[in-house]
Amino acid sequence: MAAPANQFVYIDAAALHAVLPFPSLISHLRTGLPAFSAGIHCPHRVSFPLPTAPSASLLLMPSVSAHPSLPYLALKAVTSFPANSPRLPSIHAAVSLFDSASGLPLASLDGSALTLIRTAAVSALAASLLASPTRPPSTLALAGAGALAPYLAEAHLSVFPSISRILIWNRTKAKSTALAAKLREAHPALAVEEVDNMDEAVLAADIVSCATGSQEPIVRGELLRPGAHLDLVGSFTPAMKECDDEALRRGRVFIDFEAALQEAGELVGALQRGVLQREDVIGTLTELAAGRVVGRRSDDEITVFKSVGTAAVDLLAAQLAYETYIDTTKKA
Structure with a gap:
């Protein structure tokens, strides 16, 4: 055009x-x-x-x-x-x-x-391509209650009308309380709950979406449910990470663009330690959207998507x- x-x-x-x-x-x-x-x-x-x-x-x-x-x-x-x-x-x-x-x-x-709108849209697009088509997600867990969090919630709700419950964890309680109130007002039929620890949310969620500035893992891979999808948005330097190595070991890993391999702490560290090999990263969002790589292969498979953003x-x-x-x- x-x-x-x-x-x-x-x-x-x-x-x-x-x-x-x-x-x-x-x-x-x-x-x-x-x-x-x-x-x-x-x-x-x-x-x-x-x-x-x-x-x-x-x-x-x-x-x-x-x-x-x-x-x-x-x-x-x-x-x-x-x-x-x-x-x-x-x-x-x-x-x-x-x-x-x-x-x-x-x-x-x-x-x-x-930036807020397009970042959330990228996460939701990846989830729509990687979540189970035969077992629609019902519970979304959000790690982080900052400016991006409500956008992530709305973007995922737009592609998954099956979501009926949102769990929110944030280090600062006042922020998670404010986000929960905002989502309840926008979606009265939605069950929105604050949780005291992220483990509780990970154990219950079909989709886990993280948007924090954490330098220590907040998602323990051993707790991810079979069939879960993990969305990692927050880290953009090698010092930052939102999940542990076990999440990457258990998951089928995808990235938004190649830059994630140099910028995202979860991936940089896992590659350096030999937890991941380059060939373990299945493909990019573009390749997924084009059908050039296979996404989820079974209902019980765990998928991981890491984005760092691009111009x-x-x-x-x-x-x-x-x-x-x-x-x-x-x-x-």
Whole structure:
């Protein structure tokens, strides 16, 4: 689809939620990743320290499509200010979208909202491809109650209407209480429970989704139920990890992109220790979506999906948001 000719637009968080409902974005990624990811070039992320604050930094993540049916390039700029007060998030982001044929600026999008939405959509897409098709999941466990957690819940609910129970564990009780209240208000028929330890949640869950900054395993693989699906979102450095080696030994392991093998602490450590071999990582999300690798092979098999994020998904999400926004504006 050619980039629509239109004036430059700003798509804020509220508009992004309107134009990127999870069913639409998940479907778009399922078809778009196999069709376009080979032609999307994502140079290495660049980080700049900022002289205004010793602990602050600016990160730039570009992506450009060489495919004529995806005529866009995008740049996500992320600021990290760890010293911000608790009332102000430490991470902020903006995504700029350009026409790749002319360089014409097309849109600026709220990068924080876009990242939350697309990250949850990637997890739910992987779960939809890896969870048992004959034994629909009924219980979802969430580790972590931060900004991403409600998005993960909503994304999984959108692909699994069979989910009737959500278990929430978080180190800070007040955050899990607030998330539980939010989910109960949005889904009155859903059983939402807080748990005091993650072991309890893992033992009960069909899908376990982790979005924490933990540097110690919080999911013990020996407790995963036969047929469970483990979704690991939080770690993005070799020092971070959300599951132990046993989870990887027991599971059939998939990743979002190859970068996970260098960035995710669970995988980096397991590969270094010989717990995993490279061939034990079955494939990427793109290969799964394209049917080039086999996902789940039985109802009792355990599957593991590790994501670290990529600018290619930012580009596809920004494309869908922009084109939907322009189409909606024209019809208004």
